[in-house]
Structure formats: C-alpha cells, structure tokens
Amino acid sequence: MKERLEEIGSRLRELRELSDITPEDMAEYLNISAEAYTCYEQGKLDIPASKLIEIARKFDVDMSLLLTGDEPRMNIFSVTRRGQGVEVERRKQYRYQSLAGNFVHKKAEPFIVTVEPRKEKPSFYSHPGQEFDFVLAGTLKLYIHDQEVMLNQGDSIFFDSSYKHALEAVDDKPAQLLVLVM
Numbered sequence: 001m002k003e004r005l006e007e008i009g010s011r012l013r014e015l016r017e018l019s020d021i022t023p024e025d026m027a028e029y030l031n032i033s034a035e036a037y038t039c040y041e042q043g044k045l046d047i048p049a050s051k052l053i054e055i056a057r058k059f060d061v062d063m064s065l066l067l068t069g070d071e072p073r074m075n076i077f078s079v080t081r082r083g084q085g086v087e088v089e090r091r092k093q094y095r096y097q098s099l100a101g102n103f104v105h106k107k108a109e110p111f112i113v114t115v116e117p118r119k120e121k122p123s124f125y126s127h128p129g130q131e132f133d134f135v136l137a138g139t140l141k142l143y144i145h146d147q148e149v150m151l152n153q154g155d156s157i158f159f160d161s162s163y164k165h166a167l168e169a170v171d172d173k174p175a176q177l178l179v180l181v182m
Contacts, residue, residue, distance in 0.1 A: 006043030011066055013041040015059045030054055049096050050127030050161075053109055053181055057128075063109060064101035071104070078103035085112065094167065096179075108182040115140060115169040115177070122166035130182045131161040138175030141168045151177075 016026055027037035030051055039045035047055075056063040062072045067086055072078075078100055085097035099110040115138075124143065133142070134156040142149045142157060144165040151157060159165070161181065169175040 009041045009043035072102045074103045108180045111179045113177050113179045115167050115175045117169040117172045122168050124164040124166045126164045127161050132158045132180040134178040136176045138173050139170045140175045
C-alpha cells in the first residue's frame with residue numbers, strides 16, 4: 001500500500017509541477033494544511049477520495065490517471081466486473097472501489113463503498129458537488145448538516161456534498177453502498 005501511495009503522490013507532484021502550481025496553492029485549493037498536502041505528494045498520508053476528485057478537477061484529468069497512471073480510454077461504455085474495480089483506500093473509515101475507472105470524461109464518479117463498524121464516531125468531511133448514496137447491504141447512519149438519517153438496505157439519499165457529512169455502520173455489521181459523486 002505504501003508503494004501505491006508513493007506512486008499516486010509522484011503523479012500528483014508531476015501534475016502540479018507541470019501546471020506551475022506551488023504546494024501551498026494546492027493546499028489552499030484543497031482547504032488543507034501545506035504540511036498535509038506535502039505528505040500526500042510524498043506518499044506518507046492517504047488522500048481522501050473527495051480530495052482526489054478535487055485534484056483531478058483542478059488538473060482537468062480523470063481520477064483514474066491519479067490512481068493508476070493510465071488514461072481512461074473508453075468513451076461509449078465501460079464494464080467493471082464484480083470485484084474488479086480499482087480499490088481506492090482513501091479514508092480509514094471507508095473502503096472505496098471505483099466502478100468506472102476506464103471511462104473518459106465522466107460527469108460522476110461511481111463507487112462501491114464499504115463502511116466497517118467502529119467504536120469511535122466517524123470523521124466529517126465535505127467536497128464540492130452532489131452525492132447519491134444507495135444502500136446495498138446493512139444499515140447506515142448518515143450525519144449531514146446537524147441531522148442524522150438512518151438508511152436501510154434499498155434506501156437512498158441525494159444531497160449537497162458541500163455540507164459536512166459522515167457515514168456510520170450500525171448494528172456492529174458492515175454496510176455497503178453505491179455512491180455517485182457528481
């Protein structure tokens with residue numbers, strides 16, 4: 001995993017340098033500390049999926065280029081077989097699997113997200129755009145804008161993801177959901 005983080009960091013640094021942007025400017029754009037951003041580039045810190053999406057938008061590249069180093073090639077359709085999506089372990093509390101990594105010029109990023117039960121409260125985050133979550137298995141508690149929403153298998157929610165939000169698996173069982181980030 002560390003080698004993969006270093007590869008992603010190296011691609012990030014190369015894109016930033018080619019774009020003549022300072023690490024401080026990137027940190028400000030991402031609303032994080034310059035130290036955290038430098039750790040991203042050095043492969044010392046996991047990059048949240050929401051930040052990867054923001055970085056990809058900033059550089060006008062597909063997120064899969066940051067993750068794999070390969071440009072997406074498909075422009076009519078892209079099939080991802082069960083279990084074959086690119087793993088994106090960008091937040092300790094969630095596991096992401098990208099479902100359209102090889103499709104070029106996506107208007108949304110689809111993921112399968114697994115939320116493991118944890119003893120501590122989840123960390124809140126926000127990102128530009130909108131998000132659609134559909135619960136495939138388990139039960140989730142979604143925290144958003146001072147609200148708590150319980151979601152069971154088959155339930156969905158669509159929301160403005162610029163508001164701080166977090167997911168928590170309930171009943172000591174993992175939950176899995178389809179997430180579209182737009």
